[in-house]
Amino acid sequence: MDFDLDSEHVQIKDTVRKFCEKEVIPFAEEWEKNEFFPRETIRKMGELGFFASPFPEQYGGTELGFLANIIVAEELGRASLGLACCLNMQSGTCPMTLLLNGNEEQKEKFLPGIISGELLGCFAVTEPNAGTDVAGIETKAIRDGDNYILNGSKMWITHSSVFDVGICFAKTDPTQRHKGLSAFIIEKGMEGMTGMAEKDKLGVRSSDTGQIVFVDVKVPKENLIGEEGQGFKIAESALTYGRANIAGRSLGIGQAAVDAALKYANEREQFGQKIGYFQMNKQIIADMVAEIDASRLLVYRAAWLQDQKRPSANESTIAKFYASEAAVRAVIGAAKIHGAYTYSSEYPVARLYRDVMLMTAGEGTSNIQRLIIANNALGWK
Ligand SMILES: Cc1cc2nc3c(=O)[nH]c(=O)nc-3n(C[C@H](O)[C@H](O)[C@H](O)COP(=O)(O)OP(=O)(O)OC[C@H]3O[C@@H](n4cnc5c(N)ncnc54)[C@H](O)[C@@H]3O)c2cc1C
Incomplete structure (x- = not known):
């Protein structure tokens, strides 16, 4: 090893x-x-x-x-x-x-x-009434000659107002749940398709996120990915890699929190001492450092398995779950170390605080990662 x-x-x-x-x-x-x-x-x-x-x-x-x-x-x-x-x-x-x-x-x-x-690019799954419940997608794609006609709307889509090409999941058989889903390539300029960015978000404000609305959008049949009804499997196939990717980003923001806390604890003095000297602050720092180190091992392992072309779905899920939750704890730790200065734009902690929660929601919430991990452990997949 x-x-x-x-x-x-x-x-x-x-x-x-x-x-x-x-x-x-x-x-x-x-x-x-x-x-x-x-x-x-x-x-x-x-x-x-x-x-x-x-x-x-x-x-x-x-x-x-x-x-x-x-x-x-x-x-x-x-x-x-x-x-x-x-x-x-x-x-x-x-x-x-x-x-x-x-x-x-x-x-x-x-x-x-x-x-x-x-x-x-973009990857459009989420809708106003379908977040975790992907099979509950309501956007319809009904075959009409050489095209599919898309109607519906997507919500919280990264690159919604700037994408050139994307993957959109829609129901080719609205009477079905998982089995009615299909995946399509959508392209900028398709008539009837409008992307709008959500303004004044809590965090990740430099990322374009928002709605895509489809009104009688003609998508050529050549843009269907795989076959009709394979959409759920197709979404799952890419999510393993998406989860490792978001786990890597979680690790990064967690490390940023550790870096900020260490720098501040070495600069700020109270009672004539650097605040890193106080045992209670040391405890916060030790927890942050240990958890981000553990995240790194889990995240790198998931990617290493992918490089070996070995199954990695469960390991990617564990990495995503642990690294995103550890990042949230690390940012809260950094905020405690910074005291009132958490609220100052002079330091990066306020930005980390606003941004980090996305890590526990995107690519499946922590609840869902927990369900997958437990079901795999119990042999119930
Ligand atoms: C900045 C940003 C960018 C995003 N980018 C994209 C994107 O590019 N493409 C895309 O498709 N989506 C994107 N999303 C959406 C994101 O993937 C969803 O927020 C996420 O899937 C969760 O859906 P939801 O927010 O509707 O939560 P909900 O599904 O409404 O869940 C709310 C709560 O209930 C819990 N819950 C729901 N169902 C269950 C269950 N069965 N068991 C236990 N707990 C449950 C959840 O864990 C969560 O805690 C983005 C979101 C944001 C904020």
Whole structure:
């Protein structure tokens, strides 16, 4: 067993960290304040190959693997969770759905653009009345000659108002639940389709998130992924990778909380001592450091299994569950260490506080991860 990253992974970590220090961290607060979507930064990330590691060279990938992808997620999550939200759309659920389930024509047409950052992706599952209950999706896709006609609306979709190409889940048989779901490729400019960004969000404000409304949208039959009725399985196939990806981002924001707490505890003095000296603060710091270290082992293990092409669904779920909950605890710990200064925009903790809760909701809430983990342990899957 080897716990060291190899030299290639160390180099990737170093490159992404340097990029973040120069191109992301100095602007992160401003982007959040102004709800600025940093399109050009995402393009640069694409050009530098930040999205390419899980994909075959024939589609523009670098084949550096999933651990490389998770390292990018960790470093971006540490720098700006708002910016890091784009990762799943450019290198996680959206393109993985195409890679795992698309036909050759669909992969060749869309994967290179998404991976290079030239096209922005999206992955549209959630609806006003269907969050956790994916089989309860109400958007309909009814076959009409060579097209499907989509009607309905999606909610809380990352890149809703900026995407170029996306995956949309809709009911081809509205009388069914799981078996009635199908997956479609949607493209910018389709008549009747409107994307709108939700403004004044609690956090991740530099990420574009919102509604997509479909009114008699004609989607050519060539844009169906797989076969009618396979949508639920298709969504699940990509979610394993999406969960590892969000686990990497959770690890990153958790590490940002640890970094902020350590820096502050070494600077701030009370009673003539650095506040890190006080045992109760040491306890908070020790818990944070230990939990983020454990998260890293779980997250890297999930990605390592993916690189070995071994089953990783349960391990990705465990990593997502633990790392996201540990990140929340770490941010709360950092807030306690910062006292009143948590509320100051001089320090990053307020931003971390606003952003972190998304980690326990996206790609399935903690309750759902718990159910999956318990059902697997009980042998009830
Ligand atoms: C910033 C942001 C970006 C997002 N991006 C996307 C995106 O790109 N694409 C997309 O499709 N979605 C996206 N989402 C939506 C996200 O995936 C959903 O919020 C998530 O799936 C949970 O759905 P919900 O919020 O409707 O919660 P609900 O399903 O309403 O759940 C509310 C609570 O009830 C619990 N609960 C529900 N059912 C059960 C059950 N059976 N057993 C136990 N507990 C249960 C949940 O765990 C949760 O605690 C995004 C959300 C945000 C905030």
